[in-house]
Amino acid sequence: MSDNLFRFHDLFAQLGLPNTPEAIASFLEKHRPLPNDILLADAPFWNKSQAEFIREKRLLDSPEWIQIIDQLSEALRQTTGVLNLSGPCRVLALSGSLRQRSFNTALAHAAQALAPQGMSIDVATLHGIPLYDGDIESKDGIPDAVLSLKEKILSADALLLVTPEYNNGVPGVFKNGIDWLSRTDMKTIFSGRITGLIGASMGGFGTISSQTAWLPTLKMLGVSLYSGSSLLVSRAQNSFDAEGKLQDETIQKMLSSYLQGFQTFVHASQMAKAQERKN
Ligand code: FNR
Numbered sequence: 001m002s003d004n005l006f007r008f009h010d011l012f013a014q015l016g017l018p019n020t021p022e023a024i025a026s027f028l029e030k031h032r033p034l035p036n037d038i039l040l041a042d043a044p045f046w047n048k049s050q051a052e053f054i055r056e057k058r059l060l061d062s063p064e065w066i067q068i069i070d071q072l073s074e075a076l077r078q079t080t081g082v083l084n085l086s087g088p089c090r091v092l093a094l095s096g097s098l099r100q101r102s103f104n105t106a107l108a109h110a111a112q113a114l115a116p117q118g119m120s121i122d123v124a125t126l127h128g129i130p131l132y133d134g135d136i137e138s139k140d141g142i143p144d145a146v147l148s149l150k151e152k153i154l155s156a157d158a159l160l161l162v163t164p165e166y167n168n169g170v171p172g173v174f175k176n177g178i179d180w181l182s183r184t185d186m187k188t189i190f191s192g193r194i195t196g197l198i199g200a201s202m203g204g205f206g207t208i209s210s211q212t213a214w215l216p217t218l219k220m221l222g223v224s225l226y227s228g229s230s231l232l233v234s235r236a237q238n239s240f241d242a243e244g245k246l247q248d249e250t251i252q253k254m255l256s257s258y259l260q261g262f263q264t265f266v267h268a269s270q271m272a273k274a275q276e277r278k279n
Pocket of ligand 1: 098101102103105164166167200203207
């Protein structure tokens with residue numbers, strides 16, 4: 001990750017702005033797009049001293065700040081994404097349904113197709129993971145299917161959980177998979193893991209109950225959950241065609257918008273982590 005990324009984080013601190021990943025992401029979401037005919041220092045959202053700082057550093061061509069100020073300017077003029085300087089954002093979308101024609105697996109594939117520029121999405125399922133049994137674990141260790149899923153999660157920048165809803169709650173199959181994963185090395189695999197949560201159901205409330213039911217578990221696991229927006233696909237049977245393609249244009253737009261916000265969150269979180277490592 002480039003050194004400029006650290007300094008983008010620093011710039012927010014210098015401007016007296018909150019510089020947590022969430023704060024940087026929400027600042028960008030709130031203030032862009034900044035029209036091309038308005039200089040960054042003249043943007044209406046700065047207070048006097050912030051505007052002066054930017055104007056002064058820009059005029060002086062300050063070697064310490066100029067590049068990062070220009071990158072902030074560029075980021076604010078884009079409608080999506082955080083910064084061109086951000087590396088690729090690899091997401092693992094994990095479907096919580098084993099069903100061949102699962103709406104949630106279809107939703108994961110729709111996300112893959114609609115991923116914004118700079119984001120790539122791989123789709124994984126929980127096939128092959130047995131029911132958790134402490135005796136199996138003691139005797140044979142962690143099953144290969146769990147270890148292989150663990151590797152996929154570790155090699156991605158972020159995890160996107162795509163959850164069905166069963167009886168207003170979390171499906172046992174999905175919870176079982178996460179429970180197995182937590183037995184491998186909970187801290188490495190989940191602690192601080194940048195995570196999104198979306199889902200599709202046939203009912204009218206589109207997994208709102210199961211997404212809510214996931215929260216205590218995700219808190220326990222210590223993931224860094226994206227909560228900037230949500231995606232609840234209700235009456236999924238009307239949104240996908242017979243081949244499992246997402247055909248509902250409104251949901252397509254909502255999914256694109258969710259992914260853009262998620263990408264911003266991933267990049268901002270990476271920035272913060274890089275800064276922590278630097279300190
Ligand atoms: C359901 N379904 C369901 N839907 C919903 O909106 N709220 C609910 O509480 C439930 N409860 C429920 C319980 C059980 C045991 C099953 C099998 C199903 C319907 C569910 O949304 C539908 O089966 C989806 O198709 C499941 O997701 P996949 O498999 O298509 O991804």
